[in-house]
Amino acid sequence: MATNHLINQSTYQPVNLSTSQLINYTLFLADNALILGQRNSEWCGHGPVLEQDIAITNISLDLIGQARNFYQYAASQIGGPATEDSLAYLRTEREFKNLLLVEQPNGDWAGTTLRQFFFSTYQYFLYLQLQNSTDEQLAAIAEKALKEVTYHLRWSSEWVIRLGDGTEESKDRMLAAIDELWPFTGELFLPSAFEIQVAKEIVGADVAIIQKEWQKKVASVFEEATLPLPKDDIYMQRGGKDGVHTEHLGYILAEMQYLQRTYPGCAW
């Protein structure tokens, strides 16, 4: 692949050529957190009310903190010149492994809180398992992050309920957000090669268990929010885990990475 050719010439780790699926898995966890953190941070200064501006920014900060922990761990596995920043700033859109869900645009407050709810529910059950991972590093990061995710899940559930059962307009907006985001939820539970491999070695989480818990939680929150669950036959998008993204990711990375790309090799 052309991108790998480019990266091979630099001092940075060609992550996609990695033989270790644990590295890919760690990067997958990091990329999810970073991209959603990046998206949420777009709200900073633009939230609907000061308290919620603070809340969404706080979640963004937690996610970026998690991303840093995972990237640092990935970098230590890769060795050499790899750092949290080389992994975040110098990989291309074909190398990022994040879920398509997290790169979706913020939309309105309904879209943002629903995306957060879908993801936090997923992350909650994922970390719940991961904290028992035989990989001590993953277990430790998950254990620490779980405290934050518990808060994110509570906050986003409350907003789904509040908007679903608020005014007519807020319900309509929530319904539109469900329409928009639901097709990206299937990918959460389609295990990639690295997830299967890592799960087999008992260091990763079992996606099937997460799926069951996720469905239960979503159903109960939707019920309280007086929101209908989408039908079973909706076609699900996939590709993020293999680096096949929506058209949004390229722009996110262009913006995020531009300084590192313009002035390579500098300390900031």
Added chain:
Amino acid sequence: MQIHDLEKIFLDKIEREIKIEPRDWMPDAYRKTLVRQISQHAHSEIVGMLPEGNWISRAPSLKRKAILIAKVQDEAGHGLYLYSATETLGTSREETINDLHSGKAKYSSIFNYPTLTWADMGAIGWLVDGAAIMNQVMLCRTSYGPYARAMVRICKEESFHQRQGFDILYTLSKGSREQKDMCQDAINRWWWPSLMMFGPKDSDSTHSDQSMKWKVKRMTNDELRQRFIDMIAEQVKVLGMILPDPNLKWNESGKHYDFGEINWGEFWNVVKGNGPCNKQRIAARKKAWEEGAWVRDAAAAYAEKRKAKAQKTELEAA
């Protein structure tokens, strides 16, 4: 009691450094001055989120990104404290925000300047927060209790921000040629606007006299500005950079730095709405508020439903 007596008690408290509290009698003009000043301060925190928020998505490292987010979030928190302090004077947050959007209430003129490079994050931390701290340290001793207490909390975080800002510039100043240039350029653009943050010269300051008598302000604009210049003129040496003022020089007899003339024409224009970003800043705030209206409505409607439901359950139980 006669107004005259109340006023005497009030002035006596001021004299004896006893804080004025929300339920105490205070002259109308004192109340008005405080509402104006504290809400303006709150607005400055909120509008001030925008120039820095502008660089969150582009911060050059994950660590810097996290620090910047945390900082802007602190500012939102400061806005909250200050709106609460304003509310103790009998005005609502919403009313205050409407005044900001209509242009009736002001915010610090500094936030009408654009953030053009990453180095601006450093310059804002070092110079803008540095100037703010000068003001705020003085305000920790201001006569109105809720304001003084808010300032004590805010000051702690602000000094931290200032150090972070300096650290950004310090790193740039030790970096590549381009980074050094970026650093100097940011200092060049932010230096004069940060001096303007102390307000007009004492001779042109309309509110100063009364505010000093009431101990709302404890030092004059010019005194604070001079302190700031003396501090920064020393710190800039550590960066190996220069301040863009050919008239800046140490005055041995006065034991302070003399400096050049501020462009007051520019200052008044920015205050009046003609700065480079005045329109964008207010537009961004109004947009957030207007587009958030349905969210606030939904939250209120849901809270009402919950309340009704709880009451019904209570009735049924009884």
